[in-house]
Amino acid sequence: MSQLEELKAAIRGHLDSLDCVIGWEQGYDPLHATPLFIRNESDLERLSISPLAVHNPATYATGFAGKKIGMVVRGCHSRSIIELLNEKLIERENVVLFGLCCDGVVSQRKIRTALPADPGFVEAVEIGDDALHITLAGEKTTIKLQDVLADKCRICAYPDPLLADVLIGNKHDSRPEETLACQEAFEAKPNAEKFTFWQDTMSRCIRCYACRNVCPMCVCQDYCIAASRDPLWMSQENSPAENFMFQMIHVSHLTGRCTECGECERACPVDIPLMLLRRYMNKQVQEVFGHQAGTSLDKTPPLLTFQVEEARIKERDW
Amino acid sequence: MERFITEANLQQFAATLAGKKHVLAPVASGGTTCFRRLVPGMRLDFSRMAVISPKDATFPRNETLLLVQRYVEESGKKLELKEQLPEGECIVIGSRPCGARGKLIFDPVYETEAIKDPYYLRRRDNTLFITLSCDRPESTCFCHSVGSNPADGTGSDVLLTAVEGGFFARAITPKGEELLADALFEEAGTRAEEAAAKQTKARELMGQAHDFSSAAAKLLERFDDMGFWQAQSNKCISCGACTYMCPTCYCFNITDDEAGLVSRRLRSWDNCMSHTFTLEGSGHNPRGTKAHRLKNRVGHKFSYYPDLHASQIACCGCGRCIKQCPAGVDIRQVVMAAQEYVDER
Numbered sequence: 121m122s123q124l125e126e127l128k129a130a131i132r133g134h135l136d137s138l139d140c141v142i143g144w145e146q147g148y149d150p151l152h153a154t155p156l157f158i159r160n161e162s163d164l165e166r167l168s169i170s171p172l173a174v175h176n177p178a179t180y181a182t183g184f185a186g187k188k189i190g191m192v193v194r195g196c197h198s199r200s201i202i203e204l205l206n207e208k209l210i211e212r213e214n215v216v217l218f219g220l221c222c223d224g225v226v227s228q229r230k231i232r233t234a235l236p237a238d239p240g241f242v243e244a245v246e247i248g249d250d251a252l253h254i255t256l257a258g259e260k261t262t263i264k265l266q267d268v269l270a271d272k273c274r275i276c277a278y279p280d281p282l283l284a285d286v287l288i289g290n291k292h293d294s295r296p297e298e299t300l301a302c303q304e305a306f307e308a309k310p311n312a313e314k315f316t317f318w319q320d321t322m323s324r325c326i327r328c329y330a331c332r333n334v335c336p337m338c339v340c341q342d343y344c345i346a347a348s349r350d351p352l353w354m355s356q357e358n359s360p361a362e363n364f365m366f367q368m369i370h371v372s373h374l375t376g377r378c379t380e381c382g383e384c385e386r387a388c389p390v391d392i393p394l395m396l397l398r399r400y401m402n403k404q405v406q407e408v409f410g411h412q413a414g415t416s417l418d419k420t421p422p423l424l425t426f427q428v429e430e431a432r433i434k435e436r437d438w
Numbered sequence: 439m440e441r442f443i444t445e446a447n448l449q450q451f452a453a454t455l456a457g458k459k460h461v462l463a464p465v466a467s468g469g470t471t472c473f474r475r476l477v478p479g480m481r482l483d484f485s486r487m488a489v490i491s492p493k494d495a496t497f498p499r500n501e502t503l504l505l506v507q508r509y510v511e512e513s514g515k516k517l518e519l520k521e522q523l524p525e526g527e528c529i530v531i532g533s534r535p536c537g538a539r540g541k542l543i544f545d546p547v548y549e550t551e552a553i554k555d556p557y558y559l560r561r562r563d564n565t566l567f568i569t570l571s572c573d574r575p576e577s578t579c580f581c582h583s584v585g586s587n588p589a590d591g592t593g594s595d596v597l598l599t600a601v602e603g604g605f606f607a608r609a610i611t612p613k614g615e616e617l618l619a620d621a622l623f624e625e626a627g628t629r630a631e632e633a634a635a636k637q638t639k640a641r642e643l644m645g646q647a648h649d650f651s652s653a654a655a656k657l658l659e660r661f662d663d664m665g666f667w668q669a670q671s672n673k674c675i676s677c678g679a680c681t682y683m684c685p686t687c688y689c690f691n692i693t694d695d696e697a698g699l700v701s702r703r704l705r706s707w708d709n710c711m712s713h714t715f716t717l718e719g720s721g722h723n724p725r726g727t728k729a730h731r732l733k734n735r736v737g738h739k740f741s742y743y744p745d746l747h748a749s750q751i752a753c754c755g756c757g758r759c760i761k762q763c764p765a766g767v768d769i770r771q772v773v774m775a776a777q778e779y780v781d782e783r
């Protein structure tokens with residue numbers, strides 16, 4: 121039985137007891153997937169788990185408060201679920217997790233760069249074991265999956281779900297923690313250069329808040345301080361400084377909570393490399409608190425708790 | 439008036455114009471293509487449709503409506519208000535027909551007997567559009583289903599069509615003719631035929647148009663069916679990507695930025711997909727869920743607006759909301775689901 125069929129059989133067995141199961145199906149064209157909310161057999165038929173199926177189902181988890189749902193989760197998605205559980209934002213008995221041992225998903229941005237013309241001209245896509253064969257404006261192009269793998273997948277240390285009720289696929293050997301060359305190169309730049317970069321890049325931001333709303337951990341979005349009028353925390357002015365300020369708010373509210381699922385960056389319609397900020401903060405959290413969000417159950421994020429003596433902060437030795 | 443211009447000369451034309459006026463053009467940077475104010479060193483990117491529409495030209499994401507200066511003097515307090523009407527001309531180069539036409543949806547709202555929005559009107563009257571017709575539709579394009587086509591010049595001053603070695607240029611308005619009088623434009627020769635053939639080919643590639651004529655009534659029929667809207671909005675994350683990308687979405691917010699004795703009244707884009715859009719002072723929210731909000735966005739474009747304004751659908755079919763939606767919500771699918779709805783009870 122193929123992995124997809126195995127997964128479908130597992131979901132079928134649970135459908136009656138669940139409000140829905142969140143997975144993916146083909147989206148508006150053969151190159152794009154879209155989240156699928158499975159409620160019956162005909163929905164289930166459309167399920168797809170190809171490397172184009174990128175969306176983090178955990179984004180929707182808190183929206184189903186009080187209902188029992190299922191979710192198809194990759195390794196990184198399971199981390200978001202664990203973090204939501206740890207923060208008591210969802211309840212374990214209300215979620216059934218169909219785990220996929222994951223070989224990585226694509227970055228649409230990288231596909232766009234790799235293709236000879238805009239991906240909008242796509243006519244057909246064939247997904248091979250290690251390549252995408254894309255027919256674009258009448259011409260066939262082959263792209264190696266390796267070359268268009270999302271950054272998070274290239275350094276993923278947890279490709280197998282850390283929490284699952286059903287596990288599909290073959291487990292991977294344990295992987296070392298790695299860093300991304302592009303992250304290191306950016307961090308090594310002089311501040312003046314980083315400043316110019318963000319000035320320019322943030323001028324593209326339109327404050328649509330897709331980055332905030334797609335974030336599974338951003339749970340107060342309807343009451344976000346970015347939109348509060350009284351007090352008026354943030355100007356509505358659309359300037360690089362204000363736009364960057366919003367990212368500073370987002371990243372600091374995610375301190376020790378961000379599971380590095382990459383959704384914020386993926387959702388940004390104008391391709392702002394937001395993960396540069398998220399990864400930097402996560403690295404600090406790991407260095408200062410030895411904490412990595414969503415990697416083990418029953419851990420409270422360091423800034424949501426208080427220790428009289430922090431193991432790694434040597435206040436007295438100063 | 440019909441002319442021809444090479445690509446190099448068009449780049450040169452844009453650069454020269456940018457030295458004198460505010461020019462907005464699609465520019466590639468950071469892996470994406472957006473309309474940006476053209477400054478020396480930038481090149482126009484004609485290879486793809488810009489992510490955000492050219493709406494910024496006539497309806498900027500952010501503008502200062504007025505400045506307030508307060509004075510505290512011995513004789514008492516004084517207040518000075520200064521209106522900040524937009525000055526100068528703007529030229530959009532490289533918009534697509536849908537983006538240029540999108541702004542026409544604003545007119546019946548911002549220019550009525552009772553209300554005239556001076557900021558919008560000034561910008562609209564001082565903005566010219568040099569539009570590029572599309573030679574191939576994207577998977578998300580449906581301009582042909584909403585009363586337009588890939589070579590529609592409505593709302594533009596000049597229409598360009600890519601031909602061998604450059605662009606065939608047709609003036610649509612007298613102001614467009616003035617632009618084409620520039621020495622960088624050459625005799626069009628026989629290129630009109632080549633351009634016409636290209637345009638026909640592009641229209642053919644779009645295939646059959648979808649008939650949205652029943653949408654207005656069918657969407658109203660589903661107005662109270664919240665089950666329908668919940669199913670349609672399952673994957674929506676209530677962000678503003680769709681509305682902010684959209685050439686026809688015209689809603690805004692007004693806030694006062696205070697800094698000591700000075701304050702600025704800002705107008706910025708707002709969107710009906712956000713929770714706070716309809717949040718009332720009492721705490722009540724008539725559109726409290728994303729299902730209510732998606733119903734409004736789709737209903738407004740395909741039903742309420744056409745009902746008020748001569749059956750004109752308030753969507754230009756550019757597909758930006760589909761392509762840029764982080765969750766892949768497809769407005770065509772939502773409207774069709776209402777059109778094809780069969781009551782199974």
Ligand code: SF4
Nearest residue numbers: 325326328329331388
């Ligand atoms: S998704 Fe991108 S454009 Fe939208 S608010 Fe976030 S950074 Fe800005």
Ligand code: SF4
Nearest residue numbers: 335378379381382384
């Ligand atoms: S901040 Fe970005 S990477 Fe971190 S959890 Fe939220 S969406 Fe995922």
Ligand code: SF4
Nearest residue numbers: 674675677680711763
């Ligand atoms: S339809 Fe898409 S882009 Fe629009 S609010 Fe919903 S998630 Fe955001």
Ligand code: SF4
Nearest residue numbers: 684753754756757759
């Ligand atoms: S609703 Fe969508 S397709 Fe229609 S004009 Fe707006 S962005 Fe374009």
